[in-house]
Amino acid sequence: MYNEKVMDHFEHPRNQGVIEDANGTGEVGNAQCGDIMKIYLKVEDDVITDVRFQTFGCGAAVASSSMATEMIKGKTLAEAWDLSNKAVAEALEGLPPQKLHCSVLAEESIHAAINDYRVKHGLEAWEEKGGHAEHQH
Amino acid sequence: MDHAATTATRVEVAEAMVPYMTGHFGNPSSLYDLAKDSREAVDAARVQVAAAIGAAPKEIYFTSGGTESDNWALKGVAFAKRSKGNHIITTAVEHHAISHTCAWLEKQGFSVTYLPVDRYGMVDPEAVEAAITPETILISVMMANNEIGTIMPIAEIGTVARKHGVLFHTDAVQAAGHIPIDVQEMNIDLLSLSGHKFHGPKGTGALYVGPGVRLDPLMHGGAQERGRRAGTENVPGIVGMGMALSLAVAEMVENAERVTALRDRLAAGLLAIPETYLNGHPQKRLPNNVNVVFAYIEGESILLLLNRKGIAASTGSACSSASLEASHVLMACGLPHDVVHGSLRLTLGEETTEADVDYVVAAVAGVVQRLRDMSPLTPTELRSK
Amino acid sequence: MDHAATTATRVEVAEAMVPYMTGHFGNPSSLYDLAKDSREAVDAARVQVAAAIGAAPKEIYFTSGGTESDNWALKGVAFAKRSKGNHIITTAVEHHAISHTCAWLEKQGFSVTYLPVDRYGMVDPEAVEAAITPETILISVMMANNEIGTIMPIAEIGTVARKHGVLFHTDAVQAAGHIPIDVQEMNIDLLSLSGHKFHGPKGTGALYVGPGVRLDPLMHGGAQERGRRAGTENVPGIVGMGMALSLAVAEMVENAERVTALRDRLAAGLLAIPETYLNGHPQKRLPNNVNVVFAYIEGESILLLLNRKGIAASTGSACSSASLEASHVLMACGLPHDVVHGSLRLTLGEETTEADVDYVVAAVAGVVQRLRDMSPLTPTELRSK
Ligand SMILES: Cc1ncc(COP(=O)(O)O)c(C=O)c1O
Ligand SMILES: Cc1ncc(COP(=O)(O)O)c(C=O)c1O
Ligand code: FES
Ligand code: FES
Missing domain, CATH: 3.90.1150.10 (Aspartate Aminotransferase, domain 1)
Structure with a gap:
């Protein structure tokens, strides 16, 4: 059901774990709907120098977390903010249609972590552009 | 380790089926000699399936699987008994072949009670009895649950059903070949089987229909299966199912x-x-x-x-x-x-x-x-x- | 000389089926690797069947035979379109899988017109058109008659049906593998096939369901066949049917x-x-x-x-x-x-x-x-x- 790229990121997740001294964290989803994703950011001079994740979810959720963290590492916050779930799914060479919502979680948790950093540093939280598919289970 | 989902057909079963595919290709409901072997093989399989559940051969109808048997039992009784009542009792833990059929029957104007279960997935026979109304035409409770393996108190529910004169169906798809079944002792009126759950072929099943039970066909058409289940008989499949079930019971x-x-x-x-x-x-x-x-x-x-x-x-x-x-x-x-x-x-x-x-x-x-x-x-x- | 009743499964078809009985025994709708071969084999068969009638693979649903396909098409459309109308048009010469299903639907409150045929068993497309009322939800006319072999003017009836926005089903059980079929050109919305009529296995069939056609399931249950036809897939049967039909068409x-x-x-x-x-x-x-x-x-x-x-x-x-x-x-x-x-x-x-x-x-x-x-x-x- 998953392609080899997805399976590779699922089985060998990049950047999995915790950053003890993270300066931005974001958690989305809830146990009720099943998926929870937590992102830890280490930001220096507006650049993401390190990123880690924890995920409670399916193969697609884990693979999306892994891919998304790879894609934002070394990027500026603005660049990371622009990473869409579609880009993550594309980088994974496609997800099954009923699993696209799992990649939304990656996008949303990164947004949450970025805004956490911004608010902690006295900056205004960025607004979601909207138009995302409702995440539903 | 997923044998509840499906099992491989036993090699000896597959071997027994092949001649009925390529050689003995007569149509068992027609007249000529070529058909005779097929007819005898189907009859023998009917005896095997009947023996496995304590039924008479003429009470066994071959179908295309557990899903068809479940759909037929429920819709068949519902439409045949519509004038008598419109209430069906089942449980909250049935396979989708039962629960989705019930949901569809609700759309057709039937009313369905989904009985709760305890933490072990067990339904209470007293709750079944309490749910019976003068409108109740059918009780359907699975013999063993496909997810959690819980074995329901079928004989007790059978007693309740018989006492109130309500038909009793059980989905025995997961039970057959694994635990003893006796439709007489358990007062079962209708019972569903699926061949591929006991190392028989996929796409085969059976419905036991007890004496005097009226139900509309689900498959209308030719006069196969004594006019109750139309469609050219899947002779190799039937042969394989009969053999697989009788082996499973012998080794049970x-x-x-x-x-x-x-x-x-x-x-x-x-x-x-x-x-x-x-x-x-x-x-x-x-x-x-x-x-x-x-x-x-x-x-x-x-x-x-x-x-x-x-x-x-x-x-x-x-x-x-x-x-x-x-x-x-x-x-x-x-x-x-x-x-x-x-x-x-x-x-x-x-x-x-x-x-x-x-x-x-x-x-x-x-x-x-x-x-x-x-x-x-x-x-x-x-x-x- | 009774090949319209049933045909033997081709030896190469039976041989291709055996590994899917005893070896590749995964359940194609589930997750794990064992299931992968089965799923691919089912997908390949779907492509073969689709190609034989000019359809897209996703428009093909596997069933247990011609009888099930016919029952599903008629009951499925009837119940899904009940609120739109209750009138069905068919002919006086259909197989019992159609005519008995229609008789049952009449008992459920539907009204059925059985169009007469000429001395050759041919129905007149103009008579079909004349029978359409604002209540008409379905036209079902067989492609070729199983008794007398007459080939009906299907493309002409398809044109009439499309013109009036009425769904058109054809029972092509006797036609498939013998005469060319193109669901697009013929404006067919639903089409029934049966595997054992073209040297495929018994107990296999398919229903073509065109784009946008809504119909209730006949088999409620699991999510197999994209939620439209429940029941564990008969993988060997499906493989055999796909292969047999594609060989039949190639040699047609x-x-x-x-x-x-x-x-x-x-x-x-x-x-x-x-x-x-x-x-x-x-x-x-x-x-x-x-x-x-x-x-x-x-x-x-x-x-x-x-x-x-x-x-x-x-x-x-x-x-x-x-x-x-x-x-x-x-x-x-x-x-x-x-x-x-x-x-x-x-x-x-x-x-x-x-x-x-x-x-x-x-x-x-x-x-x-x-x-x-x-x-x-x-x-x-x-x-x-
Ligand atoms: C309890 C139960 N009932 C019915 C079915 C349906 O059987 P089949 O898929 O063979 O149609 C299954 C199979 O999963 C089952 O476990
Ligand atoms: C025209 C026609 N329709 C439907 C059927 C039913 O097919 P099956 O017996 O394979 O279910 C037949 C087979 O006799 C037939 O000839
Ligand atoms: S996390 Fe539930 S489907 Fe992906
Ligand atoms: S003469 Fe015996 S059945 Fe017709």
Whole structure:
């Protein structure tokens, strides 16, 4: 059901774990709907120098977390903010249609972590552009 | 270890089927000699299936599987008895072949009671009795649950049904070949079977229809199966199903003993993993079924990692279902949505060995730990150092 | 010579099926690797079946046979469109899988028009159009008749149906693999197939469901076949059916040419017997079908005697039917009851030879004479000296 790229990121997740001294964290989803994703950011001079994740979810959720963290590492916050779930799914060479919502979680948790950093540093939280598919289970 | 989903056709069964595909190709309901062998083979299979459940051969109707048998029993009785009443009693833990059929019948104006179950997935025969109204035309309760293995009190429910003169159907798809069945003693009026659950061919099934039970056909057409189930008979499939069931029943006692011991070894091994809980009834369960939940992790990921280790399994997690709905069976047993996510079903086969069980226990323990390390929910003391 | 009833599964097809029985036993709708081969095999078969009728693979749903496909098409559309209308148009010469389903739907409150046919068993597309009312939800006309071989004007009826926005189903069970089919060109919305009519396995079938067609499931349950046809997939059967149909279509043109020549030779031979008449259309008929009536004699006796000479055949005689009813098809063509009694259907296979045909002609001539000598109706000049 998953392609080899997805399976590779699922089985060998990049950047999995915790950053003890993270300066931005974001958690989305809830146990009720099943998926929870937590992102830890280490930001220096507006650049993401390190990123880690924890995920409670399916193969697609884990693979999306892994891919998304790879894609934002070394990027500026603005660049990371622009990473869409579609880009993550594309980088994974496609997800099954009923699993696209799992990649939304990656996008949303990164947004949450970025805004956490911004608010902690006295900056205004960025607004979601909207138009995302409702995440539903 | 997913033998509740499907089993391979026994080699001797497949071999017995081939001549009926390519050689004896007569149509058993027509006249000529070519058909005679086919007809005799179908009759012999009918005797085998009947014997396996204590029925008479003429009470067995061959179908295309458990799903058709379930659909036929419910819709057949519902439409035939519409003038008598419109109420059906079933449980909250039936297979979708029952529950989705009931939902459709509700759209056609029937009223359905879905009885709750206790934490072990067991329905109370007294609750069945209490649900009966003058409008009740059918009670349908599965013999053994496909997810958690719980064996229902079928004989007791049969007694209740008979006492009130209500027809009683049971979906015995998971039970047949694993536990003893006697339609007479259990007062069963209709019973569904599926061939591929006991090493018979896929796409074969049967419905037992007791004496005097009226039901509309689900398959209208030719006069096959004494005018009750139309369609050219799947002769090789019927031959294979009959043979597989009679072999399964002959070997049942011996297999059940050995498999039960392995099941208990497997369960004990898995329950040794911290924060792991058994689903289904501790004693009254199928000899081959183990179902557990692991806190803090999600089932689809468990399956994927086990799969990489060559282990097939099943889960009630919403993430792994096409509809993204968590198992209605585990929810009916009172498990919260997020706990259902972490469920794992393993079902043993006759050929499973102790070594297999030990391998699986070790593999699952590793996978659970790996996923717990990844999960934001896992408490610190359960994480790897 | 009864290939319209059923055909043997091709040896290469049976061989291709066996590994999916005993080896690749994964459940194609589940997750793990064991299932992958099965899923790919089912997908490949879907492509084969789709290609044979000019459909897209996702428009093909596998069933347990022609009967199920017919029942599903009719009941599925009827229940799904109930709020839109309750009128169905069909013909007087459909297979019982259609006509008995229609009779049952009438009991459920639907209204059915059974269009008459001409003496060749042909329905008039203008009569179809004239029968359409604002209540009409479905037109079902078979592509080729199983008794008399007449090929219906399907493309013309498709045009009429499309023009009026009414769904169009055709039972192509006898047509598939014998004559070209294109669901697009013919404006067909639903089309039934049965595997064992073209040397595929018994107990397999398919329903083509065109884009945007809504229909209720006949088999409620699991999410197989994209949620529209529940039940564990009969993987070996599906594999066999796909392969058999694609072989049949590949060989169709060549076979049809040869078989048509044999058919014409057979018909000419039989029509040389005095007071013998052809049933069905003289030109627009299946390449393999010959149906004749012999005055003064009864079909079951013909079959029995032919059977003793190793010839399988079929008749519309009431005496040979389980219900003791004479063929509704021949009656609809205007044949009186007593004439229907003397009908004989012979259907050729791909392997039939000229020698077979000549043997059959001689055998039938002998049998007919013998029975005529026995019959009180036979005029003196037709009796043996
Ligand atoms: C309890 C139960 N009922 C019915 C079915 C449906 O059987 P089949 O898929 O053979 O149609 C199954 C199979 O999964 C089952 O476990
Ligand atoms: C025209 C037609 N429709 C439907 C059927 C039913 O097919 P099956 O017996 O494979 O279910 C037949 C087979 O006899 C047929 O000839
Ligand atoms: S996390 Fe539930 S489906 Fe992906
Ligand atoms: S004469 Fe015996 S059934 Fe017709």
